[in-house]
Amino acid sequence: MTTDDQLVLAETHGRVGLVRFNRPKELNALNAALMEQLVTALEAFDRDPAIGCLVVTGSARAFAAGADIKEMADASAVDMLLRDNIARWDRLRMLKKPLLAAVSGFCLGGGCELALACDLIVASETARFGQPEINLGVMPGAGGTQRLTRAVGKAVAMEMVLNGRALTAAEAVRFGLVNRVAPVESYLDEALALAAEIAARAPLAVRLAKESVNNAFETDLADGLADERRAFYFLFSTADQKEGMAAFLAKRPPQWQGQ
Numbered sequence: 001m002t003t004d005d006q007l008v009l010a011e012t013h014g015r016v017g018l019v020r021f022n023r024p025k026e027l028n029a030l031n032a033a034l035m036e037q038l039v040t041a042l043e044a045f046d047r048d049p050a051i052g053c054l055v056v057t058g059s060a061r062a063f064a065a066g067a068d069i070k071e072m073a074d075a076s077a078v079d080m081l082l083r084d085n086i087a088r089w090d091r092l093r094m095l096k097k098p099l100l101a102a103v104s105g106f107c108l109g110g111g112c113e114l115a116l117a118c119d120l121i122v123a124s125e126t127a128r129f130g131q132p133e134i135n136l137g138v139m140p141g142a143g144g145t146q147r148l149t150r151a152v153g154k155a156v157a158m159e160m161v162l163n164g165r166a167l168t169a170a171e172a173v174r175f176g177l178v179n180r181v182a183p184v185e186s187y188l189d190e191a192l193a194l195a196a197e198i199a200a201r202a203p204l205a206v207r208l209a210k211e212s213v214n215n216a217f218e219t220d221l222a223d224g225l226a227d228e229r230r231a232f233y234f235l236f237s238t239a240d241q242k243e244g245m246a247a248f249l250a251k252r253p254p255q256w257q258g259q
């Protein structure tokens with residue numbers, strides 16, 4: 001494989017697995033090959049017990065400027081259906097470890113939907129979040145009408161999706177779309193530091209807690225509460241629960257085993 005074929009670059013930072021988009025000239029436009037490499041790299045980190053949290057990032061100029069317009073400009077509906085590139089996104093949903101997006105610059109269309117599919121977002125002050133598909137005669141296709149609406153509410157989502165309004169980083173944090181904003185020089189370090197903190201926590205509790213929070217968007221309250229309670233009780237079968245509570249009572253730091 002040549003460097004040109006490497007559309008993403010994977011690296012580890014302690015217990016954090018970082019995947020960087022590597023199509024800078026195209027502002028990290030998400031073509032099918034890039035998405036396949038991204039999902040494959042994230043799945044490998046997800047299987048690796050030495051990794052506790054995943055981070056995806058682009059460059060300072062662009063997290064990702066959307067799905068690759070060149071790749072789909074001439075496609076028919078049948079082409080799109082048969083290619084079913086968006087099916088690959090379901091694999092992102094199946095990741096068990098927390099996935100954090102470190103976003104700077106353009107975060108548009110599929111890029112914004114990708115950030116929204118992550119569990120946490122750390123943005124640089126230059127980040128711009130938008131769903132400009134309407135300007136291309138289409139609409140969001142990978143969660144932009146669903147996850148965005150759940151994140152920012154109907155009023156803001158309608159303006160973004162119907163009229164291509166982009167949010168600044170300051171707006172995005174105010175509307176609850178992102179967790180925190182940092183200067184462009186340090187947003188990635190801040191994202192890696194947050195990911196490292198999560199990666200240092202009890203892995204089974206983190207896994208079930210992520211699943212339960214995401215479940216809040218999938219189910220009604222009674223089912224969500226019942227699932228949460230089962231997960232909570234289940235954690236009392238883990239060595240980490242015994243360790244965490246014993247360590248608290250002994251006033252010492254816990255040593256997690258992920259068991």
Ligand code: HXC
Binds near residue numbers: 029065069086132133
């Ligand atoms: C393919 C893209 C691209 C994209 C940028 N490029 N965005 N190529 N798909 N989404 C390419 C440009 O063609 C150009 O290539 C190079 O990247 C640099 O971009 P410029 O336009 O020259 O940069 P600039 O003037 O700074 O403008 C930046 C920009 C603009 C505002 C982000 O590029 C833009 O509007 N991009 C499209 C954004 C968009 O509509 N996204 C939604 C896509 S649809 P050349 O070869 O000319 O140098 C979508 C649907 C998702 O995402 C469905 C579910 C997956």
